[in-house]
Amino acid sequence: MSKPGLFPLCIVCLFFSAITGCSSRQPTIIVIPRTTATPLWESLHLGVAEVARGSGFHIYWNAPSDEADPEKQLNLLAAGENQHPGGVIFAPNDILALRSAVLQLETKHIPAVIVDDELGPLPGPLLSYVTSDEQASGDLAAQQVATILRGHGAIAIIGISGTLESGASRESSFESALSRRAPGIHIVERRFKGSMVALEQKFAQEVLDGPNHIDAIVALSDMATRGALYAKLASDSHASIPIVGFDQESLIPIQAGAINAVIAQDTRTIGQIAMKNLEAEMRGEKVSGTTKVPPILLTRQTIHSPNVARLWEFSQYRWSDQ
């Protein structure tokens, strides 16, 4: 085509580009955690966003306001799929309810990374897992309990998850680590998790007021940890019961000494690895099927360390750039 012939075409194209605002931008990455605006998940958000920013990807981040709402999470995932995303990072609320949704992603050739749980489908070119190392978490919790009780006593476990593989794995690894590290400590009560903090508090309260003497409570989730803390704060007779919790929430009870230790997930690193894996999957590269990230111990002595502080840097991040 001649140059004079090209010129009017260019003008027309430029004009329509200007008025329609069309531009070539990187595909959107859909990130759906179990919930948002909590230290556990916003740290993951930060990890994903800082890697995505370096690669020029746009992030869509949202989740149900209630962690126990798999249906809403499913709706968000379905809505995200319809946007033709470049990939999906997903933390399922319920492995059985959401397994089909993840398989659906694979059939649509959408690369996906599952975080914080092992859903069931085997990893492949379009699916990988990045989770906290629950074996190490269980071991770390057992070590803390053994130290607090000096190797002897009776404990209760609350917040056992019946719907998450990571929850079951966390519980079994803790029990086996405890029997190995402190055979003198016995588990005398086990309670499944409740759907709200008040129920967790009720279960903890029942455990404390029950016939079995309890020397410490191990709470396997952030909600259960808060429930155990509330039961402790509301009880005169058990005001000094030690609590070892899982999953970071507020640091203040740790600073106050009301919670002895929390086994935190390094969700920032999990987010970073998940985003890197997703990018690799999008490029068609092979990634590790399952990556396990070591946990971080939160105690009164460690919460001021840079390693812990980096988990709380999300509130200073400029999210408008994501």
Next chain:
Amino acid sequence: MKRRGSQKLARIYVFAAALVIACSLTFVLESQRSKERMHSGSYLATFSNPNQSQALGGSWSLRSGEVVNTSEERGAKLIERHEPLSDYQVESDVQMDDPHGDVGLILRSGGEEEGVDSYRGYLAVIKPSQGVIEFGRADFGWQLLARQSFSSHVDVNDWLHFHVVAVKCEFVFVVTFADGSSVSTTIQDPSCIIAGRTGLRSSLTSARWRNLKIQPAGETTLRAFQAEIQHDQIFPESNHPDIDLTPASVERYMSEMQREALKHVFPKDIQYVSHLVGPPGRGPDVTIVGSVISTLPLIMVQDYTGSIIVATHGPHPPLKLGDMVEVHATVVYEGLARHLDDAKIRVLWSDMPSPPLAVTASQFADGLYRGRSITVEGTLVSATSRPEGYELVLTDENYVFLAIGPPDFRVVPRDLEPGSRLRLRGAATISEKFTKGIYPFAVITDRVDVVSGPPWWSTRHLLWLSAALIAFIASLLISLHLVQRWRMRSVLHEREQLALEIHDTLAQSFTGIGYQLQAASQERRGESYVQAHIRSALQMVKLSHKEASGAISSLRPQYRDAAAIVASLKENAERLSDGGELKIDDSFSGPNLTLPLAVTDAFFRIGQEAVSNAIGHGRCHTLTIRLAIGRKQSCLTVIDDGSGFDMEAVQDGLGIEGMKSRAATAKVEFKIISKPDEGTTVLVCSRHSATGGLLEAASGMLRGLRGRTI
């Protein structure tokens, strides 16, 4: 010729540039006008019209001039659907039920979705459990911009007064407590969000807003506020800039936690719903503790073993979904069913309702999930507004059921289209009081979501489609009719032209021949005169034959492409030379396009005349016919080595006038060069039009693409 073409192209470029500039100016002016509208500050909103507000999470209603959210849902928002505002101020009285939660005002918001920080805008919020006010920015993630602590002696359970001013990228946030004391903070966000909507937000608490005002603001308002307030912001020296781990703050937070914990202690000696079993009739008095899953008109309470209907005969405290209540009542057993009668209800605390179970209409009708908090989907049959709320009739899997709900910001019955797929959340009942004995069950609904609109093949849409189809066919028929008429007119016009042509040529010739033959038959002057008439007649026959051949040739201009013009002219030259020793050199160069009809006709007719002249008058030995299709123009050249002529002496003879006339009609350029004994050159050129050029270029590109694969 070339200069004229360049001028035409330049005109096109100028026109295109003018178009772009005009559109850009329109866009800029419109943006400016929109900005002016935003800055005009004429807007005043009070969240007084539920239809102009968008609820995202929570359970919102308007009560006695107060906007109320009765849900503890995290990040529940109510967004006023006003035009985006830029420099303005928002004021409101705010009261929260649970100081463990937080409550605030949203400014310059956009892109709102359900979710805790799922919007792009600013939030001015108070967090009594931490003893701070905060101002930050949500972009589907929370960025804290400022925090200020306030005295632990102020009463946060009373009404608080919020005042937020936003001017350019500066903000001032002031909270005034019931005792007249206040806390404030100033904020600068260099790359700020410049405009957006206004909203209310609460998290983990029910809350009320009243005396809401949205008014314009300017530098003066902002500076006046800044002069009044303190500027020191508290950001503790720690690795956790948003967490205050100072002893005083920790103590305050822990005492708030303890208060919250004490509030949530479950009473002892309570029964569970699943344990309430007995013979028909009135049973013993019992106490249960559970979460409210349905409020009036049907109160239902659910613990983690099951749910039960609670009937009260006297006044009871206002209930909302998620309230944890202690119910002391008499159990009434009715066969397999049971309910609590004459209940005394005490609200222990408010919480989020338990997530409902997702069931289908048939699953519910089977009785598996009766009395549970459920979500069920159905297709809307009808929607009715009632003073006490709304009533929807839905169908799913051959079941038709009823949904009843109180007034809700989210549900505007007249906006719900029959055929839409709806998802209801609530508690279902088979009580005839609600089913009216018509429906198998009714859902006492607390939330309605539209899953999808009605299918496109609804009766209304089909009618519209049919009407559009009929209109399309009618317009097609009209167009066809018009084309046929146009074609008929063309044919008639052509016939008329043909008749004139025959009249001017053959008819005249026949008249002349007849005249000569008649003269010969009547000639008495001698044989030589008779022969002279016959020769004249024969000459006229020859001339007529030639003219008839030309006319027949001219009636065959159905050239499919440019190359056919050259072939036809060559064929014409061969016929005219009639076996003579004429050497014909024909050539064609460039893409074999289909030239416009007028150009094709002009090329052929002028070429035909030129060939005829070259053979008939020039008596040439060599004839060159050349057609070149270029990027900008196409040219036909006919060159002969005949006798030529003096162009000054012969100006309009030899059909030159006809050729010029045809060229002018077809808007092609015509040139003839001749000298005595040096032959003649006839040149006809047609310049391609701009659009023709673009189309040609595009078709050329397409051909090129095709060419690569062929």
